[in-house]
Amino acid sequence: MASPVPPQKHFGGDIAFVPSSSSSAPSFPALSPLQNAYNRFSTWRSSLGLTNPGSVENLQKEVKNTHLTNFIFDGARADLMKGLSMDPAFQVTHSFSLASQTMPPSYSFGAVFANQQLFLQGNVDHDGNLSGRFNQGWSPTNVTKMQMQLGTTPGHSMIQLEHDYQGADYSLNGKVINPSPTDGSGIYVGSYLQSVTRNLALGFETLHQRSTPELTETSTSYVAKLMGTNSDWIATAHIQPIGVLQATYWHKLSEKVEAAADLQLIAAPQRRDAIATLGAKYDLRMSTFRAQVDSTGKVSALLEQRFAPTFSFTVAGEIDHFKNAAKVGVGVMIESSSLTPEEMGMMMPPGPPPV
Amino acid sequence: MPSEETKERIIRAIDFGRTVLHYGWIPYIIFVGYTRSNPQPSLIKLMSPLA
Numbered sequence: 428m429a430s431p432v433p434p435q436k437h438f439g440g441d442i443a444f445v446p447s448s449s450s451s452a453p454s455f456p457a458l459s460p461l462q463n464a465y466n467r468f469s470t471w472r473s474s475l476g477l478t479n480p481g482s483v484e485n486l487q488k489e490v491k492n493t494h495l496t497n498f499i500f501d502g503a504r505a506d507l508m509k510g511l512s513m514d515p516a517f518q519v520t521h522s523f524s525l526a527s528q529t530m531p532p533s534y535s536f537g538a539v540f541a542n543q544q545l546f547l548q549g550n551v552d553h554d555g556n557l558s559g560r561f562n563q564g565w566s567p568t569n570v571t572k573m574q575m576q577l578g579t580t581p582g583h584s585m586i587q588l589e590h591d592y593q594g595a596d597y598s599l600n601g602k603v604i605n606p607s608p609t610d611g612s613g614i615y616v617g618s619y620l621q622s623v624t625r626n627l628a629l630g631f632e633t634l635h636q637r638s639t640p641e642l643t644e645t646s647t648s649y650v651a652k653l654m655g656t657n658s659d660w661i662a663t664a665h666i667q668p669i670g671v672l673q674a675t676y677w678h679k680l681s682e683k684v685e686a687a688a689d690l691q692l693i694a695a696p697q698r699r700d701a702i703a704t705l706g707a708k709y710d711l712r713m714s715t716f717r718a719q720v721d722s723t724g725k726v727s728a729l730l731e732q733r734f735a736p737t738f739s740f741t742v743a744g745e746i747d748h749f750k751n752a753a754k755v756g757v758g759v760m761i762e763s764s765s766l767t768p769e770e771m772g773m774m775m776p777p778g779p780p781p782v
Numbered sequence: 783m784p785s786e787e788t789k790e791r792i793i794r795a796i797d798f799g800r801t802v803l804h805y806g807w808i809p810y811i812i813f814v815g816y817t818r819s820n821p822q823p824s825l826i827k828l829m830s831p832l833a
């Protein structure tokens with residue numbers, strides 16, 4: 428047994444505890460072959476020069492940011508945002524929305540606080556429905572998150588607890604949704620994404636659903652992510668065992684133009700369907716323009732125009748050619764600040780931890 | 783396995799915690815933001831949409 432630290436004899440031959448002088452020296456001589464093998468393995472692993480692939484949850488982040496599905500709205504909207512502090516970031520928002528075809532008129536109040544470790548966000552509407560987020564970063568690689576939706580109607584509440592670990596070449600994430608300590612019911616999700624080469628990452632996500640202690644269901648979906656060498660393009664695939672495949676492709680065409688395509692195939696026994704979406708985003712000096720067309724006959728566009736640093740104007744439009752329907756949205760966003768220009772220029776706000 | 787009485791108590795505690803979170807979350811963020819902001823904002827600026 429090749430041990431760098433000889434076992435110490437002590438009181439009748441017992442192997443005494445050897446305090447490790449350096450991190451590579453094994454604490455227990457009996458474990459040293461394992462430790463050596465592990466050290467050799469991790470040296471080999473770091474020599475591959477793999478980078479962190481990002482989490483499974485953020486697999487399609489670039490595509491979602493290019494497409495306007497998450498940004499479109501209809502009716503009229505006004506957001507009054509008030510920055511009260513830059514470092515730590517603290518702002519409150521009053522939002523009003525009305526004349527939407529799908530949503531009743533609403534008012535909501537939001538507050539955000541963020542510093543290097545902590546991120547707190549809350550939003551409450553006029554009916555008293557609360558949604559909140561809490562992120563605590565323990566170290567740059569370890570983040571604990573909590574998300575909640577608490578409604579005034581019983582049975583509509585949701586609490587999600589999550590822990591994220593970002594390793595050197597892998598990401599690990601565990602999630603619990605609505606856990607019940609009395610009967611262990613809830614939804615449990617674990618996901619792992621590992622860089623295999625510099626351009627390819629493979630991973631899986633396992634979902635364990637426990638509605639009652641007797642009725643449980645487990646399903647695993649697999650993900651793959653292929654990246655360009657200088658990450659100017661990303662292709663992803665997500666396969667679920669019930670017969671759903673989602674494939675996306677994102678390409679940064681230039682500094683200001685990004686294009687993304689998304690294909691969703693459902694091949695379940697009772698339902699066969701496919702939707703393809705193609706979109707582009709232009710980042711201009713004072714505006715952002717997103718346009719999108721999909722295979723269900725919808726053409727939509729969204730323009731965010733910033734007229735002054737504190738005032739921006741948004742126009743959204745969507746035409747459904749197959750159903751002969753249209754939606755139009757107009758929004759204004761006014762940002763006011765209680766800070767003087769000197770205080771504003773003092774410090775840039777720290778970005779909130781990755782969500 | 784906990785007894786029925788303990789279960790009942792746990793469920794009641796969770797319900798209470800949820801209510802506290804529901805009404806206390808926004809005030810908590812405002813309190814944290816108000817006390818740690820630099821410089822400290824005035825309360826009227828904090829709440830009113832127009833000020």
